[in-house]
Amino acid sequence: MIKRLKVGIVGTGTFAQAFIPLFQAHPLVEEVVLSDLDEEKLAGSARKFGIKTTFPSLDDVCGSDVDAIAIFTQNWLHGPQALQAMEAGKHVYSAVPSAITMTEIAELVKAVQQSKRIYMVGETSYYYPHVIYCRQKYKEGTFGNIVYGEAEYYHDFDGLYEVFKRRGGHDWLKTAGSPPMHYPTHSISQVVSVTGARMTHVSCCGFVDLIDDQVFKKDSNQWSNEYSNQTALFRMSDGSCCRINEFRRIGNYGERLNLFGTKASFEMNHAGAVWVEKRPAMAESLDHLFKTSARKPEAEDGVFHSTEALATDSYFYGTAPIHDTSRLPIEFKGLNNGHKGSHQFLVDDFVVSCSTGVLPPNNIWQAARYLVPGLIAHESSLQGGKQLEVPDFGDAPARLSDL
Ligand SMILES: NC(=O)c1ccc[n+]([C@@H]2O[C@H](COP(=O)([O-])OP(=O)(O)OC[C@H]3O[C@@H](n4cnc5c(N)ncnc54)[C@H](O)[C@@H]3O)[C@@H](O)[C@H]2O)c1
Structure with a gap:
């Protein structure tokens, strides 16, 4: 039998409002709990979505029995917070960006390998x-x-x-x-x-x-x-x-x-999008x-x-x-x-x-490539436009059990 998840939403600001009802409605989710440093915001969201269990901060959610943590905090906090959650043994969903430094993203890749937990960036x-x-x-x-x-x-x-x-x-x-x-x-x-x-x-x-x-x-x-x-x-x-x-x-x-190939291309702007082929020449809206x-x-x-x-x-x-x-x-x-x-x-x-x-x-390896x-x-x-090499963390395995 598939285990239903307990999910902790961390950060109940503007963006999280759109996601709380979706986590609540998913049939593989048993319970959603909430956390925010701002007591008033937290209480308001708990009331609005009928959620009983709340925590004052990510630290407390990490210490709880949730299976997964979904991070909707300020954009520069995601890397360290996702790392903390994975080190606590939780699966992690993170709003973009996954991190803001090379060190943070490297730590996240390592944390997935070591914790064998799911990490996903919510790339819309x-x-x-x-x-x-x-x-x-x-x-x-x-x-x-x-x-x-x-x-x-x-x-x-x-x-x-x-x-x-x-x-x-x-x-x-x-x-x-x-x-x-x-x-x-x-x-x-x-x-x-x-x-x-x-x-x-x-x-x-x-x-x-x-x-x-x-x-x-x-x-x-x-x-x-x-x-x-x-x-x-x-x-x-x-x-x-x-x-x-x-x-x-x-x-x-x-x-x-806009994406151009040797046989066909895709082009878009605010007026619309077209698929273009060279032979026979055609452009389809x-x-x-x-x-x-x-x-x-x-x-x-x-x-x-x-x-x-x-x-x-x-x-x-x-x-x-x-x-x-x-x-x-x-x-x-x-x-x-x-x-x-x-x-x-x-x-x-x-x-x-x-x-x-x-x-x-949108796993951690793909998140790194984004x-x-x-x-x-x-x-x-x-450096004035100097051409630099882009490091890579490799390809993602298919399953956690391949790690
Ligand atoms: N298209 C997209 O993918 C998209 C669109 C909008 C926002 N976002 C992302 O969503 C994130 C959230 O944006 P927002 O506008 O809702 O921000 P917000 O400032 O409204 O909410 C963030 C909340 O996180 C809480 N928080 C911070 N640290 C915490 C901790 N340790 N424990 C508990 N709560 C904590 C804050 O108190 C705050 O209420 C941003 O990082 C942004 O990048 C992505």
Whole structure:
């Protein structure tokens, strides 16, 4: 009989609100418990979701009998907290990014090997409709050989002041101006999760910020970072090249992928997405496959949202025709989703992996391939764009029992 899990959600802030009901509804989850350093937030979430057991901090959850811990804390805390949870013998789900330094990610890989626990990064781009489509086409071999890819994550800081003030408190400037390439996973994963090729070398340029709000200033953030936008060119292990943009000052928004093969290509922009073949020359619109049933929640219903999210279509609360919802538990039907239909798939991946011991697609080795190229790209921009080698931690085993 498959063991049902006890899951501890750590961090009951804005993002966790969208995930708590999904963990609660999953048939392989027996109980969900909550933790937050902020007593008021914790009590509010416990009341809202009818949860009886709460803990004042991650330390207490680690000492409890939960099987798994899902981390939804501030982005710079994930690495050390995931390590702590695995050392306590728990399976770990972590919101992105998995870590912010090479040391942290190396420690996480080692911790998975030693603890033989599931680690999964909740990379929302992995289940974006266009990424699923490209993965399918790549698997069929329809692209031919990949020659070039470009992916981007545009999130202007106009929509981030409130987020970073909330996350960072009175010292928010210390963490707000992090190098854009330290949060590269939404863009890099769009290419790496499709082709399976890894990034081997990088040359990156940084755009020195022009706006005088103290965010991207050398003496205000802990990285002494002055770049608000970074553009990197990568050499890939399959011989192709890939350009990644991580922009925080930009008159644009969202994630986007263009992928070019010797036989066919995929292109997208805000006007739509097309599949292009050279012989016979054709360009087919894919919008019908990607359009989600965008059921946007009311502002007061507590499900993840922000004024920015409500103002754009980039969060898409429903699912798209390309999403294989038949693989999801029936209990998820009608529940809110988020980030273009990805949340339900991510929760299901994690819970099923913990129960079966089969590694999820976004395991620690893959998480490293989404993150490390960005960390090295930032180093390259500090060295005037010098081409640097990207270290790799190897391929993931299929199952925990293979470790
Ligand atoms: N598309 C995506 O993948 C996506 C989108 C949004 C947010 N995120 C990620 O989600 C994370 C959470 O974002 P948010 O906006 O909800 O943050 P938030 O600041 O609203 O919430 C974080 C909470 O974690 C709590 N916390 C911190 N340390 C703790 C500890 N040791 N024990 C218990 N609680 C602790 C804080 O008290 C806070 O309430 C961020 O790291 C962000 O990167 C990812």
